[in-house]
Amino acid sequence: MTRSPATPLPSPKARRRLRETAALTQTQLAERVGVAPGTVRAWESGRTTPRGRKREAYAKLLKTLAEEEAARQATQTPEPAPPHETEPAPDQASGPGNGPGAEAGPEPVPKQEPAPEPQPESASEPARDSAPGPVPEPRPAPTPLTPAQAFDALYEFSAPALLRQTFLLTGRREQARESVERAFQTAWERWPEVARDRDPVGWVRATAYEYALSPWQRFRPRHRHPEPPPADPGDRTLLNTLLRLPPRHRRTLVLYDGVGLDLPETAAETEASTPAAAHRLLRAREAVADRLPALADPQVLHQRLAELASNERLGAARPPSVRRGGERRARFRTRAAIAFTVALIGTTALTVRTAPTHYEPPVSPGQAVRGVPPRVAPGSLSDEELELRQKLRDQLQDGPERLSPRLE
Template sequence: MTRGPATPLPSPKARRRLREAASLTQTQLAERVGVAPGTVRAWESGRTTPRGRKREAYAKLLKTLAAEEESAARQAARTPQPTPPPKTEPTGDRASASEACPGAEAEPGPEPVAMPMPMREPAPESQPRSTREPIPEPRPAPAPLTPAQAFDALYEFSAPALVRQTFLLTGRREQARESVERAFQTAWERWPEVARDRDPVGWVRATAYEYALSPWQRFRPRHRHPEPPPADPGDRTLLNTLLRLPPRHRRTLVLYDGVGLDLPETAAETEASTPAAAHRLLRAREAVAGRLPALADPQVLHRRLAELASNERLGAARPPTVRRGGERRARFRTRAAIAFTVALIGTTALTVRTAPTHYEPPVSPGQAVRGVPPRVAPGSLSDEELELRQKLRDQMQDGPERLSPQLE
């Protein structure tokens, strides 16, 4: 659905014919694909059809077997078949003796001597080219892709499908597009690791899902403003039903019934055990069927999920734009790390510069000295002290009277 177009497979009879032409048993082919022999038997009989990664691996193996069969047929057509030597009739007396006495054994004659065959002269250069054997021209080896070209090919192949899948998880178009772009930017930063991965699309898909379902998304200002729902009422109801599911159940349902992964692959991508993934899938299907009884059939649910994702016009940025955005984020993080390191070094240097260089003992507490009365803290004034203070306040504070004492 939301993946790219399914890998084409030959008919069940052609699958069996290719396997038998390569002299492989069902067990050997099952080991090369990574499934059980009964699964290969069901594929060749037409009872079941491979899905997900098993389908891609099976189609790739069948394509290899078909190429080997075609190459063997061309090689057999080019190899000349040896012609049997012509039969010679007996002549002379030996022939008449054989006719006269058919039951008698012929006398052994002298063995024929092998005459040397004359050497064939090479064709002159003036001979027309049509009479000579055509010399196949060597095909030039395809030039290896650069990392940027390989990344662009992966992005153009899987980005539109991943945006539609992420929309089913979040119900927000901008958030789905941003999640996929952020996942591809992370993949570009770790491109050697992603390029060697068995399933690069699965690596990017897991990263996009983790970013889209992060609980921190609800604190963003964009999350506070709802986006317009789908125009079709059925699509709107189905999307609201999906968004009411717990994030883990919703992700399991989209991977299994939407993308088309099998149960072990779904469990591995959601970092859960196979029984736990099966339980989440059953609970999610029950919740969807309880609200929409028409989607109780998994095939109908798969078709409706495909229609819901296809009805939305979800575009993706160009690969060079995504790569440049990832490089800008990497430069920003590098500069921020350098600035933090410089600030930490400066703070450390300032601390070392201003720290005391010798030990200063603390001031010891006071002790009573014999013969010296302790200092008494000021308390309330007596009546005499209050009268004296008032008298001092009433006298003049300046003038000649302050210089010459007067008798009262």
Template structure:
């Protein structure tokens, strides 16, 4: 079975131009297509490309906007332009002077009663190419270029724009309000430490979201003392049941479901953010939807599930700290890690110097352990001497201690 060619789409810049020409916001366009505003933002930035039915609906809407723009341009071209005022020949007659000065609004004609005019008005239209001042287009004054944002101002703008929504999304993953807030703050602190990299990223919000999700779903979170004390569940029974159903899903399936049905990302974006292939992400999404529909049959429709997830996240009072507080916290953590690294390096250098100082400068062979020698009679305790031993001792004592002066052989 072969697939037909995809519906052609204009370039991302042309898509944005058509939307702005129709005076539509990204949210309004997303509602007409049936997607999330973030998806429209990704389409206009060129990060993703619509597929399937969404592509056809988006292409049809853009075509309609282009036709409306063309029809408006044709109608404007057909509208007759106001004819320029007729040129009058300068004469010496005083009555023709006001007619030649009808377009001079900035310099009104003096009153002939208040000011005597001894001679006719001078010729005002001596140059045939000069046009009346009323028909000239106003020259717009050049606006001063906006001052570039500092890194701190850009970070604060990103935080205020995306932090509240990220806290609500992270709450759907963890079910813990304080852990969701802390995860988002840690993610933004990491983004502030790597701000040059994050500022050049095509999707800074996606970068922070992926970092927050990784921190929130980290396995070591269960070893924290705070994890042992459960937080109060939502007050609404329906919200409580939906949250418990989400928390029963495996972390990967839960994250895929929140990204696709909660945030509104496309399947390739969801797969890229979860570091999985597109078929694997689709399989996880289907399994998660089956689990949720098995426990809550009313949420089998993806649109209903999307609405319920948004309601669950919106019903909770989840606050976020101020941007300066987050930046200062990140800077304190960076200073602490820097000082800890310096202290560890100094300790390592001191240990190395002490080892070099006390280490031997030459080789000293080790002393071999002792071994028993066989064949040696055991040592006996001292006792009384026998007669032979006494005679031998006396003989040794009688002889000279220095030995004989001269040895000579003798016959016995």
């Protein structure tokens, strides 16, 4: 019995967008599906995926919300205006040949003086002037970009800003550059998915932030040697304040006050609920305001973060080199996987070839035993032995008399 395929679902971002467009909270949507609000939060962040009947109910509800959104957009689209009727040209309406009443009417408009050198075709000039002009040729359709050209355009557009934002997260220039390049290499490896994403820049930004804030970065030798801080004392103090924040609070602050995302988008990118993202943002702002009271205003904080990121000169690599680096990493992983598979197959074949087909009990090692005479084969009897045997046969050995009970 074959299992029926699972009901398709939109991406987690699309699920959140459909719910927010329908003005539904996570609690209201959870009640309609029959689950807990935390389950809906996990579905929209992508941490878990619904299954079974809950998946069918969730997919049906999302489909209904999408149809309602499409219906609202169709009703809000203005209808095209009807084409205007073509009015007759003035020279055609008042031209000669309109009947005898034309002579009794007002004086006709004097015609334009002919050119100094009249041409034989001058009589047909009014008709030629009233005729419509030539139809413009349709513009050729733009040539679609190749995947490499689209990737290069995305890299050149977003890489400089991502470098500055990642520097605010890590405080290290080389680590920020490596994180952005690694994120774009991953995007090139999964380019069909990234190209169809609603926000490709957000996809790359989330990947770069995850790599930059990975806890494994502290075990690298580069992490043991600090980089020179910014030259400006104010920038140095602000950067140290940011680095003292917890990674989640620091990321939320950079996304909201640095990049300029709204709260739902910040919560979705950090895989948290909207209240949790708001709480992290408030805690981060309080920590920054405690050390730098002049940055208590969010607008001033946003301006200072932009200035701090802009003061650092971070050079990005060229797009072709990033693509080649991603392709080299992909080839290395492919070859490593092939080598591991071949080694595993060889080990399995050797094990099958040399393994015993039945159980063989182990042979215990030999051990010398003392005090036991060696075992010899029986031989012929000696004269003494023959004489003794004959004596035993001829003379009966009487023992004590046996007592038997008697009746008295």
